[in-house]
Amino acid sequence: MDESEKMNVLSKLISINTVNDNEKDIADYLQKLFADHGIFSEVLPVKGNRANLVAEIGDGDKILALSGHMDTVMAGEGWDYDPFKLTEKDGELYGRGTTDMKAGLTAMVIAMIELKENGTPLNGKVRLLATVGEEVGEMGAKKLTDDGYMQDVDALVIGEPTAPYLGYTHMGSLDIRVNSKGVAAHSSMPDQGFNAIDPLVEFIHEANDKFRNTGASDPVLGHFIFNVTTIKGGTQVNAIPGSASAEMNFRTLDSYNNDKVLADVHTIIDQLNKADGVDLSIEIMMNLNGVVSGKDSTIIDITQNIEKEYFGDKVQKGGGAGTIDAARFMVGKPKDYNLVISGPGNQTMHKVNESVPKSLYLDFIDIYKKIAEQYLK
Numbered sequence: 001m002d003e004s005e006k007m008n009v010l011s012k013l014i015s016i017n018t019v020n021d022n023e024k025d026i027a028d029y030l031q032k033l034f035a036d037h038g039i040f041s042e043v044l045p046v047k048g049n050r051a052n053l054v055a056e057i058g059d060g061d062k063i064l065a066l067s068g069h070m071d072t073v074m075a076g077e078g079w080d081y082d083p084f085k086l087t088e089k090d091g092e093l094y095g096r097g098t099t100d101m102k103a104g105l106t107a108m109v110i111a112m113i114e115l116k117e118n119g120t121p122l123n124g125k126v127r128l129l130a131t132v133g134e135e136v137g138e139m140g141a142k143k144l145t146d147d148g149y150m151q152d153v154d155a156l157v158i159g160e161p162t163a164p165y166l167g168y169t170h171m172g173s174l175d176i177r178v179n180s181k182g183v184a185a186h187s188s189m190p191d192q193g194f195n196a197i198d199p200l201v202e203f204i205h206e207a208n209d210k211f212r213n214t215g216a217s218d219p220v221l222g223h224f225i226f227n228v229t230t231i232k233g234g235t236q237v238n239a240i241p242g243s244a245s246a247e248m249n250f251r252t253l254d255s256y257n258n259d260k261v262l263a264d265v266h267t268i269i270d271q272l273n274k275a276d277g278v279d280l281s282i283e284i285m286m287n288l289n290g291v292v293s294g295k296d297s298t299i300i301d302i303t304q305n306i307e308k309e310y311f312g313d314k315v316q317k318g319g320g321a322g323t324i325d326a327a328r329f330m331v332g333k334p335k336d337y338n339l340v341i342s343g344p345g346n347q348t349m350h351k352v353n354e355s356v357p358k359s360l361y362l363d364f365i366d367i368y369k370k371i372a373e374q375y376l377k
């Protein structure tokens with residue numbers, strides 16, 4: 001593909017508004033693009049106008065998956081450019097989703113097309129897993145995993161915008177709501193009611209005490225994180241509140257994972273519920289375990305060597321607190337699994353005037369081609 005075609009494909013993806021919806025429009029477009037280049041793909045409905053896309057090239061048992069999400073976060077106010085029109089200025093490409101992560105996804109798509117066009121010998125298959133809804137709960141990656149598309153995959157590359165870092169691990173995320181049920185009454189007659197806020201406050205104290213002092217930390221990811229993030233209760237100033245609730249987020253580690261956190265939350269609640277009138281309960285809003293994969297896996301080594309040609313010593317392995325599709329794809333995979341998170345981008349993700357350097361986008365087309373060539377040698 002020549003450069004103007006490469007720009008056209010990215011331009012098309014940016015012009016399709018996939019703010020937490022409509023990924024099927026991108027899937028349909030990519031299916032046609034692949035078909036024009038003799039590549040078979042499947043558009044797999046998730047719900048409404050949302051569909052994953054799976055495409056494959058090559059032949060053989062060994063499978064390398066390349067993955068990117070098609071959705072973006074909302075554009076927000078204050079852009080200097082139309083967020084849904086790719087705009088090039090001084091070597092930067094502006095638009096919602098340029099960094100996170102339509103440039104990475106497009107680079108993967110074009111890499112596959114070029115591998116096919118060039119007849120590059122591949123001892124195995126390259127499988128594209130393009131997903132929906134990564135920004136809110138990773139439902140597309142969950143569906144692909146549930147439907148078996150990760151089962152036979154030997155190595156996974158996720159094109160999230162981490163360059164020049166190579167990700168192989170991230171924290172887990174757990175969101176829960178604790179509900180407190182009381183009995184409403186007039187504030188002049190508290191004996192006829194039970195104040196739902198009181199035990200909730202006690203719970204929050206104990207939870208802060210416990211989860212802010214776990215001592216759990218990871219040399220790459222840092223400390224376990226806990227915060228109560230919302231609190232609601234009561235109806236008016238002169239009434240004993242009949243209900244109250246608080247929401248909280250945990251960023252978990254392998255050494256203090258979601259199951260252990262939930263067990264500890266239940267212990268606190270069971271203890272408080274022993275008191276007369278206290279009725280605390282827990283609702284799980286989101287439960288995603290962290291990702292651990294091989295720091296020195298084959299795919300990490302290959303990617304590191306290739307990217308050193310482009311970014312020199314800036315290439316380093318690491319991890320982060322944010323949850324991505326890997327949390328779904330990696331369910332059931334061993335701790336030395338072949339995973340690398342690497343893609344083009346800068347620090348503008350989720351911000352106004354999101355952009356990606358044009359040269360970085362073009363470099364990653366070649367980087368993904370080289371990763372496939374070397375992994376499937």
Ligand SMILES: [Zn+2]
Nearest residue numbers: 100101134160
């Ligand atoms: Zn992303």
